Amino acid sequence: MDKKIIVGSEEWCAFPGLGIPAIKARVDSGAKTSCLHAYNIQPFNRGGEAWVSFEAHPLQNLRRPRVRCEARVLDKRTVRSSSGDSEKRLVIKTSISIGGSVWDIELTLTNRDSMGYRMLLGREAMMGRMLVDPSESFCLGEIPPSQLEEYYHDEHHMAGTGLRIGVLASNPDLYSNQRIMEAGAERGHRMTFLNIRQCYMKLDSAEPEVHYRDGRILNNLDAVIPRIRPSQTFYGCALTRHFESMGVYALNGSQAISQSRDKLYSLQLLQEGGLNIPISGFANSPMDTNELIDMVGGAPLIVKLLEGTQGRGVVLAETRKAAESVINAFKSLKVNLLVQEFIREAQGKDLRLFVVDGKVFAAIQREAAPGEFRANIHQGGTASIVKVLPEERKLAIKAAKVLGLKVAGVDIIRSKKGPLLLEVNSSPGLEGIESATRKDVAGSMIMAIEKALKWRPAIATGDSLPPEVSD
Template sequence: MIDKIIVGSEEWCSLPNLKVPAIKVRVDSGAKTSALHAEQIVPFEKNGEKWVKFVIHPIQRSAKSTINCEAKVIDKRVVKSSTGTRESRYVIQTELSLGEQSWNIELTLTNRDSMGFRMLLGREAMTGRIIVDPDEHFKFGIVTPEKLKEYYSTSHLGDKKGLRIGVLASNPELYSNRRIMEAGELRGHEMHFLNIKHCYMKLDADHPEIHYRGGRILNDFDAVIPRIRPSMTYYGCSLIRHFESLKVYSLNNAASITQSRDKLYSLQMLLNHGVDIPTTGFANSPLDTNDLINMVGGSPLIVKLLEGTQGKGVVLAETKKAAESVINAFKSVGANILVQEFIKEANGKDLRLFVVDGKVVAAMQREALPGEFRANIHLGGKASIVKVTPDEKKIAIKAAKAMNLKVAGVDIIRSAKGPLLLEVNSSPGLEGIEGATGKDIAGEMIKAIEKNFKWLH
């Protein structure tokens, strides 16, 4: 039989398995589950089982002390927080040491920056072991600031090496974002996943700042890697500009991302730099539809929404009548469109060349699956390694340079008149091309950042 211990409403404890020597915990019998403050939560597989990596800042209202942790996932469940919001959280099991007793407890991982305590001990972890006296505090002693400094000194945590790099994106579980985080860590850098929606800015002439949910200040980053989804372009680029004003290096800068997302402007820029594209038309009035169709060689032709992204908002019009109907339908709702010649000889194939720091580091061919529409666009399909020509490499490098992008996915189609550029993507995905080629593209992106910090070499 286990003798129950009497604890106060707040205590100092340790989590030996996670290498956390001291953390202040709120003891709350009104809460069912226990929770631990965690950031940069990234799932991964280990020996065929699901694990999770995460970062702990164990000291309240401070991000200076950082502990990188990993633990086996035992569950993922929806938890209702004290504010009434429901959140899906990973659940781990770890050892808790309190006073002279230790036992295993379940912990849910969540961001507690806005809460008073980095850890909450709920009644599931107390059952059969703890009696709470709410009038008491720190019955097992207080960890002094001096002791905390000793616990979380540089010598305890290991000397900081490399750069402090943020991956500015929306989904930490996305393959591309996970690979970039892994590649940075493998090269000795301190990697942080920064959710765009959790960042906000202070515009001030003397003390500009970028804050993260809960009030953590992000001004001390060396570099950020933008991975901005199209729907977040405006806000994401605003954040990048603010980072840039703080002298934080951005792998792709805000201006280059903004112009790459404007399909018409980017095509005009590419043409001005001598990059060939499929013949393309743009008009404002439906009265010009007939001449617009003739301008690009007639039907069949491609109709593209200017606001569409990654194959969405793209229609193949096989006849002139169909083209007129599609164009006029878009115009009737005030949508801006491009019309583009259909490259029949491409036979449902295009090329994706991945450019990093002025070099083509990988290339793949994408081919439509049976029954799938593919014409001057990239829908996915079957990816395979391909040998690209010097001219195709030249176009890709020239296009990335024209758009001032350090990292770019350049889409090219092979036509009877030579290679033609379709689109330049400022946040290209890594999964397809790394899988097809076996190349470590994420590592190349990290190396491109390192080149800007000569003291590393």
């Protein structure tokens, strides 16, 4: 008993083999496996063995410093979290230093950004070596900020060595834009936020240019990520098109964005591509109201403004009389609208599949707030992890391909006829899906640019991961 280390509910430790001199750990004897926060997880092959490269934020609630690590892959396991969710994680073995003692432990790797601690110390790592006093903290001593600064002041910053990427958007404080900027910087790229309204175009067959409000000429960008709000679709697409004409890669092209923003045209393209959509009707004259209602099977039905977004401009008409009133009211305002069949069996739920570079990277189920019919987290709904069916995955991937989008938020509703496409968003929000799935969606967008431009970070060379460890 005297040889065992007495620890509290939280302690400082280190991982010398990973280059992490200090990280605060949550000591949890209720958890079997120890876990380390990791992002940009990149499996590779070294000398015929499976290895993994990843980056870590060792300091709680901070995205700086970041430490790049490499380790041999020990295993790949399914781990069940305290919330009951299961996740496949890579497992590594490395030495831990704590309280003056050093021994090897197994660590699973996952993104713990949303958790209170970047490190979880489980009972397997403590067995036979530690006693836990949950009423205490830092029994082995605190590490002052000055010491942490000394540990990490020589951190190698990758920023400035990678691609020059501009984020074309309107609000730099928006979660999605912040995450994209952070993800790019974390992968070593020079990120620039560009307010669309502050960009000016010079049309010249010899020297076309894009100027910014501070006098900069933006011709040296390698890529842009358009995040265009609906009210700026015309100018945002024109700006994106100008960058494309100058040879700058756009993650989502101007034509693809324009197509996706026109709800009627996008449905026509999806229909032409043989994809299943809800029965929809469109007309220009109020004289056609009854025909429209009958066309989609009568009430209840959905009325959508073509210019609406994020659930706005979408109305459920529960009776025929209500449908006539809503349609005629909208038409009196001279706005374009769609009438669409109501899928009762969906029970106010839909799926958001986040497609990146031809693959479904993450997916959530969105459930409408009480009293609402549309599953939309922007309008007070909730998001949860969902198991996506193969036909839903194929539908989302093909929808993004038909519209020419590298990145898309594809909304699908489950019906008796199978999955139906609701719409495809060219600037999908990241907060709901990253919070629910704890996946680095922003990082996947940056990696899509790297792939398109054939850029690779300075990590160990190697081939693909062996089949038994690969996803």
